[in-house]
Amino acid sequence: MDFLPFLLVQCLNALSQAALLFFLGVGLTLIFGIMRIVNFAHGTFYMLGAFLGYSAAHLSGSFWFALIAGPIIAGGVGAAFEIGLLRPLYRRGDSAFLMVTFGLTLVLGDITRLLWGVDPLQISLPNALGAIVFLFDEPFPTYRLFLAAAGIIVAVAIWQFLERTRLGLLIRATSQNAEMVHALGVNVNLVRSGIFGIGCGLAALGGVLAAPMVTASLGMAGNAIIDAFVIVIIGGMGSFLGSLLAAVLVAFVQVFGTYYFPDFALAAMYLLMLLVLMIRPGGLLGKEI
Amino acid sequence: MSTHNAVPRRVLLSSLTAAALAGGGQRWALAADAIKIGMPVTLTGALGSIGTQMRQACEFWAKQVNASDGLLGRPIELVIEDTAGNPSNTVRKAQEMVERSGVRLLTCIVASNEALAVAPKLTEWDAIFVSGDNGDGRLTGESLVPNFFRPNTSGPMGTRAVALWLRDSPMKKFYGIGMDYAWGHNSMDVFAAEVKRAGKEFLGAVFSPTGTKDFSPYITKIRQSGAEGCYLVLAGDDNNAFLSQAKQYRLGDKIQLLTEQVDEGSINAVGDAAVGLIGGSRYSATLDNPANKAFVAAWQKEYGRLPQMFEGDQYQSCIVLQAAIEKAGSIDAAKVRSAMENLIVNSVKGRVEMRACDHQGEQAGFVVKVVKRPGMEHPVPEVVATYPADRITPPCNQMSYDN
The missing domain is CATH 3.40.50.2300 (Response regulator)
Structure with a gap:
């Protein structure tokens, strides 16, 4: 393989992985930014999305339906959890949230096991997405192109939503000063439930999209929560743009690092995190701690 | 389950x-x-x-x-x-x-x-x-x-069947991907030794950490190796992820994927992505x-x-x-x-x-290939080579073979 096609293929690979990491990280960072809650159950929503996606695709026969239904149901579960269990705890300390969201990972994990069993499940792709295209005579899966495109579309959509809509304005305002927003007559609780649901839904979207590449399995959750934290820490807690930047950076370091230094494949992501934290302790776009 | x-x-x-x-x-x-x-x-x-x-x-x-x-x-x-x-x-x-x-x-x-x-x-x-x-x-x-x-x-008998199949196969050059811990390295060493004993070429191997989700850099390496066959020492979620992504890259079109033991749990999980895989098996329903x-x-x-x-x-x-x-x-x-x-x-x-x-x-030893059979929900391993008991069973109290 010549260098140029190689470079193109690997860059596209990295972008497709960046999209998955972004879906995972952005929800966690939004939730933290608005609510100051570290959602330990975030990886579990990613896994739940994959299993919900499997059932939706299986029942409807459409991958596209699964792509919409999975995140909406998971987002609903997330919002319901916020209303039912987190809201009574807002006056408590941070450890309460950590315990409750950690408890949720166990409960949701077992529910998933009971509903779907322990065997991994595969979401099959529609023909158009399961095909290959040739880039300089190198076969490349269309699904990875689709992932990269989906990442860009969702990133732009969230950015526009936060910057251009009234709800986006309220979300940004709530993250700055929740009490002031509340005093101005805005139902802050509703904003919080909404953002928790959206964050969980985005993780679930990542899960549905990852399933055709890694199968839906119970092991997804533990892996995903670590990736999500790395993204949020590199990007800066609570920063939307930071999570986008971090996802792209981590994906490129992983793809090229694994290719050139396979013995250090596991360490690459953490070395990057270490480097960023040494230079900017609050993350790339985060506030100084 | x-x-x-x-x-x-x-x-x-x-x-x-x-x-x-x-x-x-x-x-x-x-x-x-x-x-x-x-x-x-x-x-x-x-x-x-x-x-x-x-x-x-x-x-x-x-x-x-x-x-x-x-x-x-x-x-x-x-x-x-x-x-x-x-x-x-x-x-x-x-x-x-x-x-x-x-x-x-x-x-x-x-x-x-x-x-x-x-x-x-x-x-x-x-x-x-x-x-x-x-x-x-x-x-x-x-x-x-x-x-x-x-x-x-036994374990040595299972590996033996794959080794014998390797000798008869027309493939000359092999590469490998294994999980980066004791089992992956050990099995890869055994396979590399068998390839060399068969007078064929082992081009090298790459090892992926347990829990790897994106196999694209590894798939690129396998493709670039110029091997005709690639030996997989992967298990569980890693194996499922590799097979799914290898299918998306059409890796199997150019390179024969081989494995120590064909895992039916994996076949049921990844479905068509397992089709074409060749490996050892202790028993097949198609016998x-x-x-x-x-x-x-x-x-x-x-x-x-x-x-x-x-x-x-x-x-x-x-x-x-x-x-x-x-x-x-x-x-x-x-x-x-x-x-x-x-x-x-x-x-x-x-x-x-x-x-x-x-x-x-x-008893006899088997090598199977995963194939799609009409009317069956999942692909099934089908016997492609059977070796007689006297070639499969090691000498008394032994774990290795003389030839």
Whole structure:
């Protein structure tokens, strides 16, 4: 393989992985930014999305339906959890949230096991997405192109939503000063439930999209929560743009690092995190701690 | 499929006993007459899915025997306990079975380290242990005890089949990808040595950390290696992820994917992405012999699906045990032992001879290819090469081969 096609293929690979990491990280960072809650159950929503996606695709026969239904149901579960269990705890300390969201990972994990069993499940792709295209005579899966495109579309959509809509304005305002927003007559609780649901839904979207590449399995959750934290820490807690930047950076370091230094494949992501934290302790776009 | 439900032990035990007895109706007046088979089996944890297969094979066998005239005119009662894969648990549970339930016959122990822990106790317990899947070569080698028998394919025998297939194949250049821990490296070393012994070229291997999700850099490396065949030493989620992504990259179009042992759990998980994979197998539902055809038909009627690899292997061990008891006319350990030695049985995997020198069952070895069959939900492993028992079984008490 010549260098140029190689470079193109690997860059596209990295972008497709960046999209998955972004879906995972952005929800966690939004939730933290608005609510100051570290959602330990975030990886579990990613896994739940994959299993919900499997059932939706299986029942409807459409991958596209699964792509919409999975995140909406998971987002609903997330919002319901916020209303039912987190809201009574807002006056408590941070450890309460950590315990409750950690408890949720166990409960949701077992529910998933009971509903779907322990065997991994595969979401099959529609023909158009399961095909290959040739880039300089190198076969490349269309699904990875689709992932990269989906990442860009969702990133732009969230950015526009936060910057251009009234709800986006309220979300940004709530993250700055929740009490002031509340005093101005805005139902802050509703904003919080909404953002928790959206964050969980985005993780679930990542899960549905990852399933055709890694199968839906119970092991997804533990892996995903670590990736999500790395993204949020590199990007800066609570920063939307930071999570986008971090996802792209981590994906490129992983793809090229694994290719050139396979013995250090596991360490690459953490070395990057270490480097960023040494230079900017609050993350790339985060506030100084 | 393993389960983590905490079913109380006694309930599990008695209900399974009842299930085993129910197969024969109420033909037998006293359950005390029953031949008890002890099964300290791993049902939870990492190996739970294998243990679940093995248990199902034993239950199926017990039901079959009880539905006819029983064994020596007596019903079979399975005494089942979950060991969670912990060898000290296994020894303790087996000892309980021997002392409290009067068990003298053991089978269905999943992991080799559990089997190695139980073996030294057998003489003291005056019990016979018939392996259903244990692979470790030492069990019929340096760690052999008089009351241990292995009717199933051992680990070295499984690797041997793939090595023989390699010699005959037209492929010349090989590459490998393995999981980056002891098993991945060891298996890759064995494979590389076999490739070289066959006079072929091993181009190198790459190792991926456990839990790898994106295999694209590895797939690029495999493609660039210029190999005709790529050996996979991957398991679980990593194996599923690799096969799914390799399919998306059409890797199999140019490079033949090979593996040590074709894992049916993976086939069921990734579906079409496993098609074309070639590897060793201890048992395949597609084996063409009368005993297997009858077994597969009865199994399908009972469970509505094909028997899987460990189900077939464990079932054969049950049949060998049954034949030994019938020949001995007793379940006395000394009598079963002498009946078992040199016993010849024609079962689901063909002819098995329990040789007296190291208690290993001499039998054929298989290499399978995953294919799609019309009318079946999942692709199935189909036998592409069969090697005779004398080429597959190592010399007595040995784990390696002379040629």
